[in-house]
Amino acid sequence: MPPPPPPPPPFPSLDAFYLHLLRACTSLRHAAAVHAHIARAHPAASLFLRNTLLAAYCRLGGPLPARRLLDEMPRRNAVSFNLLIDAYSREGLAPLSLETLARARRAGVGVDRFSYAAALAACSRAGHLRAGRAVHALAVLDGLSSGVFVSNSLVSMYSKCGEMGEARRVFDVAEERDDVSWNSLVSGYVRAGAREEMVRVFAMMRRGGMGLNSFALGSVIKCCSGRGDGTMDIAEAVHGCVIKAGLDSDVFLVSAMIDMYAKKGALVEAAALFRSVQEPNVVMFNTMIAGFCRTETVIGKEVASEALTLYSEVQSRGMQPTEFTFSSVLRACNLAGYLEFGKQIHGQVIKYTFQEDDFIGSVLIDLYFNSGCMEDGFRCFRSSPKHDIVTWTAMVSGCVQNELHEKALSLFHESLGAGLKPDLFTISSVMNACASLAVARAGEQIQCFATKSGFDRFTVMGNSCVHMYARSGDVDAATRRFQEMESHDVVSWSAVISCHAQHGCARDALHFFDEMVDAKVVPNEITFLGVLTACSHGGLVDEGLRYYETMNKDYGLSPTIKHCTCVVDLLGRAGRLADAEAFISNSIFHADPVIWRSLLASCRIHRDLERGQLVANRIMELEPTSSASYVILYNMYLDAGELSLASKTRDLMKQRGVKKEPGLSWIELKCGVHSFVAGDKSHPESSAIYTKLEEMLSRIEKLATTDTEISKREQNLMNCHSEKLAVALGMIHLPQSAPIRVMKNLRVCRDCHSTMKLISKSENREIILRDPIRFHHFRDGSCSCADYW
Known part of the structure; x- marks a missing residue:
C-alpha cells in the first residue's frame, strides 16, 4: 500500500497572518484596510498584533493614525510608546516625541533605553539642547544613563547641539564604550571643527585597541580635508591607518582620501592614490576631476587637460557620467579658457539629458560669459526650464563681468519679480554693478534690501557697500559704512584706502594703512596699489618710494605693472621725468605701453615737448592702434601752441585708422x-x-x-x-x-x-x-x- 499522504501544514496563527499582511503594506491606505479588517473580525486582538499595526503606521509615515490607535488600545507597554516616540522623532516633531515620553512615564509602563534613545534622537534632529538636558536628567533618575545605548545617544545629542564639553563628560563617565561611542565623539569633534581634539580622541581610540571602520575613518578624513597648517602629516597618518585596517579598497574611503589630498593641493598624491585603484568607479572619477578644479589650486592648461583626460577615460570605460562629472569638467574648461572643449561637453550634457540641472546650467553660463560669448550665455539661461537663485546669480555676475551693468540690474529686478530670494553673492554682484554705474541711489536701495535680509552683517556685503559709495563719489558715506562694519578683512582695508586715494585724500589713505598694520591684517597687492596711488595723487614722493620698497622687502609682494606705473606717475608729478624714464628702463615692464603712457602724460603736464615726442614714438611702436597715446600727444602739441604738429597727429590717426572712443557722461x-x-x-x-x-x-x-x-x-x-x-x-x-x-x-x-x-x-x-x-x-x-x- 502506498504511504499515507503527509498531513497538511498547520494553519498559520492569527498574529502571524496579519503580521505578513502588515509587512506587505506599502501605503497608509493599505494599513488602514488591514486595521479595519482586524477591528471587525477580531475586536479582542492581542497586544502584539496591535503593536504590529502601530509599527506599520509609524513605518509608513503616519504618526497621527498611530497616535489614535495608541489612544484606543486597552493595553499598552513600553514598545507601544517607543514606536510612537521614534515615529515623531523621525518626522521632526520633537515636542510630540517628548510629550509621548512623558505620557509613557506617567502610565507606568516601564520606559526603557529605547524610549530615551528615541527621545534624544528627536532632540538631536531639532537641535533642542534644553529639552535634551531634561531627557538626560530623566534617564539619570531612571538609572538608564550609564548604559552604553543611552550614553551613545547622549554623546550624539550633545555633539549635534554644539556642546562638545557635555558630550565629552558623558563619554568619560560612561561605564561601557563600544565602536559607536568612539565614532560619535570623533564625528562630533569633526562637526565642531576641533581638529586637535579629534586627533587626540582618534589616537586614544587606536591605543585602546578599538577596531576602525569606514565611518570613523571617514569622519577623520573629512576633518583632515581642510587647508589648515599641519594637517598633511595627519592626513598621511590616517591614510596609513586605512591601509592597516584593510579598508584601502573601500570606495567611500578612497574617494574621501582623494578629495582630502585634492583639497589640500596635493594633486600628485591624489592622482597616485586614484591610479592605485584597479577598478575605479564614476564616483572616484568625479572626485579626481573635481580635485583638478579646486579654486585653491593654480589652474593652468596642463591641470585642465588632466581633468579632460579623465573625462575621456570615463567615456572609454563605458561609464555613465553624472551631473557631478559634467559640472566639474565644465569648470575645468571655464578656468582654463577652453571654450571649444566646453561647447563639446555642452553637447554631451544634452545627449545625457542633464541640461535641466540647475548647477550645470550656471556653470555653462559662467563658461560662455567668461569667454565673452554673451548671446550663448543668454541662450543657456533662456533654455533652462527652471531658474533658481544660483542661475540668476550667474547671469548677474556674468553681466557685471562683461560690463553690462544696466542689464545686471534689470536681471536682479526680474529675479525679485519671479519671487526668488537673492543670496549674499547675488546682492554683492548687484552692488558691484551699481558701483560701476556710480548710481548711489540704486545702491542705497540694494543696501536697504540687504539689511532687511540680514546680509549687512557679512563682511563681503560691507566691502561691496564701501566700494559702491567710493565709486559713486561719496567718500564720507564709504568711510561711515567701513566704520560700521563689525569686522574688516584685507579687502575692507584695501577698499577704504583706495577710496581715499582716488578722491585725493592722501593723508587719510595712509592713516588707514597704518591702522590696518596695527590691526595685524597683512596687506596685499591691491592694498599697496591704493597706497601708491595716494602718494602719487598727494605728491608724497619719498613716502611713495618707501612704500614701494616695503612692498617686496617686508611683505614679499612682487610689483605688478600697475604698481610700477604708480611709481612713474609719482615721479612724473614731481617733475622728475628723467628719474621716471630711468625707472621704466630698469623695470621688467619696459616693453609695456601702459607704463610709457604714464610718462607721456607727465611730459604733457610739465611741457617737456622733446621728451614727450620720443616717448610717444616709443608707445606708437609698441601699440600703434591705441587712441590714448595719440590724444595725449595731440593735447601736448595743442598746449604748446604747436597747432601744425597737433594737426599732423590727428591726420596720422586717420591714416592708421585709429578712432578715439566717444566720450560718454x-x-x-x-x-x-x-x-x-x-x-x-x-x-x-x-x-x-x-x-x-x-x-x-x-x-x-x-x-x-x-x-x-x-x-x-x-x-x-x-x-x-x-x-x-x-x-x-x-x-x-x-x-x-x-x-x-x-x-x-x-x-x-x-x-x-x-x-x-x-x-x-x-x-x-x-x-x-x-x-x-x-x-x-x-x-x-x-x-x-x-x-x-
Missing part, C-alpha cells in the same frame, strides 16, 4: 540715469539744458582765459562736451545743497576741467566728476587734483 537723478555724448540733443530737456549751460558759460566768460589759439569751431565743440551737459542738467534739478556727481568714461579735457572750477565758484556749487583715473572734487574754483590728472 552720465548723472543719476531721482527720475533715473541720464547719459550724454558731445553735442547731444536727444534728451527731452535738451532746450533747457543748453539754455542753462549758456547762462553758466556767460557768467564765467570774464574769468576764463585761453592759453592757446583754438578755432571757434573747436571752442563750440568743447562748450557742449558731455560732462558740461550733465552738469547743466544737475544744476536744473538738484537743490543748492546737493553736490552734482557726474561720471565720464574718458579723461576730462583741460578746457572742461577749467570750466568746472569756474562754475563751482560762480554757482557756489560742489561738483564731483569721476573719470577713469580719479575723482575731481571742484569747490570754490579749485580741484582736489591740484590740476594734475
